[in-house]
Amino acid sequence: MDWALFAQQVFYGLSNGMAYALFAIGLVVIFGILGIINVAHGEFYMMGAMIFSWLVAIQGVNLVVAAVIALAVGVIIGILSNRLVVQPIYGKPSFVLATFLATLGLSIFLANLATVVWGAFPINVTTPFSLVVRPGGIAIAGDRIVLFVIGGAVLWLLMQWMSKSLLGKQLQAAAQDAVSARLVGINLMRVYAIGFGLASVLAVVSGILMAPIWTSNPYMGPLVILKGFIVTIVAGMGNFRGAIIVGLLLGLVEAIFGQYVAVQYREAVGYGVMILVLLFKPEGLFRR
Amino acid sequence: MKKYNKHLMTYIVLTAIAAALPLGRDVYVQHLLTLTLILAIYALSYNIIVGYMGLFSFGHQAFFGLGGYTIGLLSLGEASAGRSALPLSLAWPVWATLPASLLVCAIAGYVIGYVSLQMRGVYLGLVTLGFAMLIWMATINERHFTGGVSGVRGIPPFELTLPGLPTLELSSPFSFYYFALVLLVFTIYFISRLTKSRFGRALVALRENEERASALGVDAFKYYLMAFTIAATLAGLAGFAYSYYLRYITPTALGITFLWSAVIMVIIGGTGTLLGPVIGAFIFVFVPEVFRIAEELRLLLFGAALVVVIIFLPQGIYPSLVSLWDRFILRRQERKGIEGEISK
Amino acid sequence: MVILEAKRLSKHFGGLRAVDKVDIGIDQGDIYGLIGPNGSGKTTFFNLVTGFLPPTTGQVLYKGEVISKLKPHQISQRGIARTFQQNSLFPHLTIKENIIAGRHLKTSGSIAGSFFNTISYKEEQKGLEQKAMELLTFIGLEERADVLAKNLPHGEQRILEIAITLAEEPQLILLDEPATGMNAIETAKVINLIQSIREMGTSVIIVEHHMQVIMGMCNRIGVLSSGVKIAEGTPEDVSKNKEVIAAYLGSGWKHA
Numbered sequence: 004m005d006w007a008l009f010a011q012q013v014f015y016g017l018s019n020g021m022a023y024a025l026f027a028i029g030l031v032v033i034f035g036i037l038g039i040i041n042v043a044h045g046e047f048y049m050m051g052a053m054i055f056s057w058l059v060a061i062q063g064v065n066l067v068v069a070a071v072i073a074l075a076v077g078v079i080i081g082i083l084s085n086r087l088v089v090q091p092i093y094g095k096p097s098f099v100l101a102t103f104l105a106t107l108g109l110s111i112f113l114a115n116l117a118t119v120v121w122g123a124f125p126i127n128v129t130t131p132f133s134l135v136v137r138p139g140g141i142a143i144a145g146d147r148i149v150l151f152v153i154g155g156a157v158l159w160l161l162m163q164w165m166s167k168s169l170l171g172k173q174l175q176a177a178a179q180d181a182v183s184a185r186l187v188g189i190n191l192m193r194v195y196a197i198g199f200g201l202a203s204v205l206a207v208v209s210g211i212l213m214a215p216i217w218t219s220n221p222y223m224g225p226l227v228i229l230k231g232f233i234v235t236i237v238a239g240m241g242n243f244r245g246a247i248i249v250g251l252l253l254g255l256v257e258a259i260f261g262q263y264v265a266v267q268y269r270e271a272v273g274y275g276v277m278i279l280v281l282l283f284k285p286e287g288l289f290r291r
Numbered sequence: 292m293k294k295y296n297k298h299l300m301t302y303i304v305l306t307a308i309a310a311a312l313p314l315g316r317d318v319y320v321q322h323l324l325t326l327t328l329i330l331a332i333y334a335l336s337y338n339i340i341v342g343y344m345g346l347f348s349f350g351h352q353a354f355f356g357l358g359g360y361t362i363g364l365l366s367l368g369e370a371s372a373g374r375s376a377l378p379l380s381l382a383w384p385v386w387a388t389l390p391a392s393l394l395v396c397a398i399a400g401y402v403i404g405y406v407s408l409q410m411r412g413v414y415l416g417l418v419t420l421g422f423a424m425l426i427w428m429a430t431i432n433e434r435h436f437t438g439g440v441s442g443v444r445g446i447p448p449f450e451l452t453l454p455g456l457p458t459l460e461l462s463s464p465f466s467f468y469y470f471a472l473v474l475l476v477f478t479i480y481f482i483s484r485l486t487k488s489r490f491g492r493a494l495v496a497l498r499e500n501e502e503r504a505s506a507l508g509v510d511a512f513k514y515y516l517m518a519f520t521i522a523a524t525l526a527g528l529a530g531f532a533y534s535y536y537l538r539y540i541t542p543t544a545l546g547i548t549f550l551w552s553a554v555i556m557v558i559i560g561g562t563g564t565l566l567g568p569v570i571g572a573f574i575f576v577f578v579p580e581v582f583r584i585a586e587e588l589r590l591l592l593f594g595a596a597l598v599v600v601i602i603f604l605p606q607g608i609y610p611s612l613v614s615l616w617d618r619f620i621l622r623r624q625e626r627k628g629i630e631g632e633i634s635k
Numbered sequence: 636m637v638i639l640e641a642k643r644l645s646k647h648f649g650g651l652r653a654v655d656k657v658d659i660g661i662d663q664g665d666i667y668g669l670i671g672p673n674g675s676g677k678t679t680f681f682n683l684v685t686g687f688l689p690p691t692t693g694q695v696l697y698k699g700e701v702i703s704k705l706k707p708h709q710i711s712q713r714g715i716a717r718t719f720q721q722n723s724l725f726p727h728l729t730i731k732e733n734i735i736a737g738r739h740l741k742t743s744g745s746i747a748g749s750f751f752n753t754i755s756y757k758e759e760q761k762g763l764e765q766k767a768m769e770l771l772t773f774i775g776l777e778e779r780a781d782v783l784a785k786n787l788p789h790g791e792q793r794i795l796e797i798a799i800t801l802a803e804e805p806q807l808i809l810l811d812e813p814a815t816g817m818n819a820i821e822t823a824k825v826i827n828l829i830q831s832i833r834e835m836g837t838s839v840i841i842v843e844h845h846m847q848v849i850m851g852m853c854n855r856i857g858v859l860s861s862g863v864k865i866a867e868g869t870p871e872d873v874s875k876n877k878e879v880i881a882a883y884l885g886s887g888w889k890h891a
């Protein structure tokens with residue numbers, strides 16, 4: 004067995020997995036707090052990646068400034084989506100499906116808006132980190148290291164914040180039981196808005212971190228959201244730690260499968276696993 | 292009985308209007324009309340799941356595409372097979388490709404439904420989506436068999452030879468329109484009779500209250516599975532027409548955009564009715580044309596429309612129009628009633 | 636003749652014993668009252684009998700056949716009908732359509748019959764209409780046959796529920812608090828309805844807090860308390876039973 008090749012796939016897979024985890028955590032936040040699935044989460048990711056790539060690669064804006072702008076736009080889109088699309092139907096009968104469809108509409112809207120703004124061509128962005136070192140024959144891309152470091156830090160901060168800060172605790176309380184949360188004086192509307200803002204930040208962060216790794220195009224939202232579905236379903240809806248673990252594992256399994264079984268069906272593994280989990284353990288692999 | 296005749300009259304008039312629509316129009320409009328009818332069949336089939344079963348599948352596009360691919364692959368002759376670089380040259384005639392594509396979709400619908408219908412709600416949507424994505428991926432990857440991303444090209448024109456009659460060839464949008472109209476009328480009649488059957492009543496009872504229906508002896512799984520299979524088969528019928536009409540089929544036909552269009556047509560038009568999805572298809576094809584909206588703005592518009600409809604007209608456009616009309620009639624009758632009282 | 640038999644029937648929810656080793660036998664023609672304080676396991680017992688919950692231990696026999704592993708629709712197919720404690724209708728169907736839904740097992744029309752509009756299809760439709768109108772006349776709702784079920788007032792919704800079970804022509808009916816939230820006139824109507832069910836020879840198990848309904852109708856009464864059957868017998872026996880009185884006084888028993 005060629006261990007360098009194996010290690011290569013492990014690195015490659017885990018770094019993709021970090022992006023899946025970051026992305027999926029945003030879905031988990033919204034599902035945890037509002038009990039709904041935001042289909043447009045994939046387009047939040049796409050928006051982050053596109054704005055960042057466009058600013059850096061086409062407009063020549065500084066990396067950090069571009070990232071800040073992308074984040075700001077992402078937060079605004081997130082909060083507006085909650086206000087204009089989700090809240091008007093939230094809490095009505097069968098709102099879980101209604102919000103699913105409404106956010107599907109939003110995702111179609113955003114994907115095509117991006118096409119109108121940037122055209123359908125993919126944008127490639129390179130950063131000062133876009134170089135490859137080869138210790139022991141393993142190609143390590145700097146952008147993937149950045150993804151690991153920043154992604155890991157964001158996840159760690161998020162977990163800390165959720166368990167330590169007052170706001171984080173309020174979010175969790177609302178996630179557990181909205182009625183009691185309201186009784187103890189938590190302003191749910193504010194919590195929902197913050198939850199959506201937070202989730203879109205996570206989507207945008209993963210979009211920015213992946214932008215130098217994958218090329219970005221307006222139509223990548225659905226592909227990304229499907230990864231997010233796979234991760235959240237397999238982990239168990241609303242499960243934070245599970246989503247991180249499954250996210251990393253999904254990246255890993257895809258890479259290994261692609262290397263040793265069939266590269267063209269790399270992406271199929273996730274769907275297969277998702278279907279099996281839904282059928283045999285629909286509550287997911289991890290308890291909430 | 293009277294009510295039945297009135298319904299029949301309405302449908303005859305509507306069919307007559309539909310038959311007159313393409314007369315004297317330019318070819319482009321005829322093409323759009325034909326496309327509308329084909330998409331209407333597809334929307335109607337999706338509506339069986341959404342409107343009558345009250346469930347959500349996000350894998351319906353797979354059946355549309357499977358129907359299209361089945362005829363595409365089976366009907367290729369030697370000449371066109373060369374063009375498509377596909378090894379197949381079966382050159383099956385229409386009377387064989389039609390049952391074949393329906394059968395393929397029925398079997399796929401039965402199998403996928405059998406596995407997925409253990410779930411409800413969004414979970415059902417996601418399993419079916421998973422299956423559709425697997426089929427989509429296989430279609431792209433198995434290039435030697437499916438033509439990969441470039442799909443199947445050079446499908447021969449629709450040609451029906453019946454003994455003792457001249458060969459019927461439908462190669463123009465105009466002639467194909469009437470074939471699609473026949474299929475659509477059949478689909479509408481079929482679904483309307485379906486809903487009036489014991490089967491349809493059980494389905495609606497399940498949609499309204501699954502617990503109560505099962506206490507009345509309705510086997511939920513059996514009925515859902517049957518309905519899902521029928522819906523898949525009708526989607527295959529639409530795919531069949533689509534493939535023969537355009538004379539090519541690509542993986543787009545079983546990809547995510549065809550899921551979007553099904554959702555848009557059915558939700559915007561109105562679920563659980565016969566005319567809602569047809570109106571939805573009409574709006575889907577024609578509104579962007581009328582306003583001369585660029586291709587990429589079209590889905591943008593419908594994405595926004597989907598949001599607006601779900602928020603403001605959760606039943607969809609057609610049922611809302613009907614209830615508006617009912618209210619209007621009711622008010623008129625009330626007024627008449629009052630006037631009657633006064634004149635007495 | 637015993638038609639329904641629960642043998643050491645138990646249902647545990649985690650540590651909670653909602654139904655605990657209950658033995659109950661129902662004879663053909665019985666109007667059996669099942670009473671007990673709130674949360675004593677009456678509805679859970681119904682759910683066990685009708686297949687909506689699987690028992691933890693024990694079994695249910697119907698005419699000698701073990702039915703406790705069957706699904707709700709299979710149990711319904713054997714002739715057991717039920718109502719629910721919470722109104723459970725088909726809200727967007729008309730009253731008549733609600734009744735017709737109850738005829739599911741009594742009809743057999745195929746899709747093809749409907750497609751070709753065959754004579755047998757038409758006859759079945761006509762029969763359904765007739766049967767529905769008969770039943771609606773019987774409960775006095777014939778004039779509102781085309782009203783949507785959700786638009787009926789609460790009391791009439793509950794009466795419609797009973798009528799749906801009658802449309803099934805079952806041999807055993809389980810009624811879960813049919814008279815809750817009803818005024819005196821509606822309650823009298825329910826009593827009349829159950830009376831006529833008895834005259835048809837159909838057996839009934841009825842859960843009810845209205846003592847007027849229970850004592851006047853039932854030939855036998857069983858009492859549950861915390862999932863355990865603490866007494867059984869004729870209405871007089873039960874109302875004199877010390878344990879029963881203690882159980883009620885010691886809990887939130889509602890006097891009717």
Ligand SMILES: Nc1ncnc2c1ncn2[C@@H]1O[C@H](COP(=O)(O)OP(=O)(O)OP(=O)(O)O)[C@@H](O)[C@H]1O
Nearest residue numbers: 648651653671672673674675676677678679680720
């Ligand atoms: N699905 C369930 N999961 C967990 N606990 C349950 C479930 N169903 C019932 N219980 C519990 O079992 C106990 C018995 O409930 P049940 O509804 O059978 O009582 P009941 O006698 O019908 O009361 P009531 O008069 O209020 O209708 C209650 O403590 C209830 O909370």
Ligand SMILES: [Mg+2]
Nearest residue numbers: 677678679720
């Ligand atoms: Mg109860």
